[in-house]
Amino acid sequence: MRAKAPVVIDYSFWNRATRDRYKATIESHGCRWELVRLKADLGTLRRRLALRNRRDGANSVTVSDQLLERYFADLQEPVGEGERVILQE
Secondary structure (H helix, E strand, O other): OOOOOOOOOOOOOOHHHHHHHHHHHHHHHOOOOOEEEEOHHHHHHHHHHHOOOOOOOOOOOOOOOHHHHHHHHOOOOOOOOOOEEEEEE
């Protein structure tokens, strides 16, 4: 950010307090942020995770259906935060 180079932070940002902290940090460096929400319903997420959970390798992470449901229920969906929403199928 000090170099004013474009940066992408690929992070889940499940709660608003975390999003607000990141936004404040970005703005304190004189940069602008863009919040992009890739919005998917629970069925879409289950389908994608079923495929991803079959992968092996150093970067593979298995997410159980129980964990997915907890994440989905706990999500503080960004509304009125300047977000850009892209619907996922």
